[in-house]
Amino acid sequence: MVILHTADWHIGQLFHEYDRTYEHSQFLNWLLATLITEHVNVLLISGDVFDLSNPSAASIKMFYSFLNRAVRTNPDLQIIITAGNHDSATRLESPKPLLESSNIHIIGLVEKKTDGSIDYEKLIIPLKDKAGAIKAWCMAIPFLRMGDYPIITDAENPYEAGVASFYAEAYNCACVKKQANDPIICMGHLHAQQTDMTDVDKLVERAIMGGVECIGATAFPEDIRYVALGHIHKAQRIGGKEHVRYCGSPIPMSFSEFNYKHQVIVFDLEEQDIINLRSIEIPVSVALQRVPSVHSSLAEVINALQQLPATGINPQLAPYLEVRVLLHGPEPGLRHKIETALSGKDVRLAKIDVKYPVVTVADNTTEIVAEDNLHELQPQDVFAKVYQAKYNNAVPAELLQLFNQVTQEVAQFETV
Secondary structure, three states: OEEEEEOOOOEOOEEOOEEOHHHHHHHHHHHHHHHHHOOOOEEEEEOOOEOOOOOOHHHHHHHHHHHHHHHHHOOOOEEEEEOOOOOOHHHHHOOHHHHHHHOEEEEOOOOEOOOOOEOHHHHEEEEEOOOOOEEEEEEEOOOOOOOOOOOOOOOOOHHHHHHHHHHHHHHHHHHHHOOOOOOEEEEEEOOEOOOOOOHHHHHHOOOOOOOOOOEOHHHOOOOOOEEEEEOOOOOEEEOOEEEEEEOOOOOOOOHHHOOOOOEEEEEEEEOOEEEEEEEEEOOOOOOEEEEEEEEEOHHHHHHHHHOOOEOOOOHHHOOEEEEEEEOOOOOOOHHHHHHHHOOOEOOEEEEEEEEOOOOOOOOOOOOOOOHHHHHHOOHHHHHHHHHHHHHOOOOOHHHHHHHHHHHHHHHHHHHO
16 A cells, blocks of 8 residues: 655645745645555545634635545545644534545544543544555544543653553554554654754744643554654654654745755555655745845845846746845834835745844843832833843934933823
8 A cells, every 4th residue: 555644734824924825726736646646545634734723715625626636536545634733623524424435534523432431443544455455554643632632640741641541542442453464554643752843833833831742752652653743844753763754744834944845755555564665845836035045234135135036927936035134223114125125026025034133241141120229210221221132232322312302202291
């Protein structure tokens, strides 16, 4: 069996307010072609299909149109989809009864039995060949929220212990179902330990409670042949294990992903062995661009922007641009100046990244103002300290004069 692992599509995401419908459409068209050329039997989508729990009608249509096209072009294809933390589990599962007739399985919720115990059988899906014979089993585990996993009260880290227990029990359930030589693979949407995270992962997919909600690679039973993970947008192995992987997001989610490749993972499952495991790079339909390559003065930035090529034939292909500026103080009208320099250029301004010189203290001490002395600080003192901390410079005389004028006017107004 040939299996393809992908995750974190985030359909409907806005990139600095730019719509990404074109990029997602290009990726899904590429994926359809890849399913055919690689003779894929099973497609695994490990969570975060949508960027929002309440996706737009256009996003929903794009996703289900893809599923329809995928099974029409490859009737023997089996698709397994799990919910991520960005997905609404119930919304994702709503067409489940209809889609299962097309060999598409969606697991969003962790269901409970009448006695309150977890119904692990609902998470175990047989993987079948073209003749309908069961060749393997998949533990399709969605993003686990509090209440989904067992409570381990005496554990040092109850979350990690509870999730590990969940995977162990699901594995035991799969072992009861499988024949002696049937391999088991599993899916998960979680934050693994020792994960190399991008800036957007740290901001959007950050671990909760200071890193407590973080799972080690040992949480997955050793006999599981492949662990298809989602949640972290950077493709990587976990714990040095070739078979425990994040496939990463199919399109860049932030400028922090500027230098790495986006991919899907494909492997062959032959009895108990994973062979020919490889990554297939996804073409980037809209590039990211940084100008200049390092933060520079505004004059240098404007000059670099003016050297960019003129607008191309297809605006949808124009790169997303991050402008990198080094300033020593406030710059009124900064965005207008940059937009003026970019007029008629073949880019889409997405972000202006401003940096200031780093403030260094020679004796490595921090100035602290005692609470009793706060009343002694005048508005000009506070303004000067904030300005110095932000721009590493003294307040310019003309700016200080304007500030003093404002404070005097405010004082006069308060006495009226």
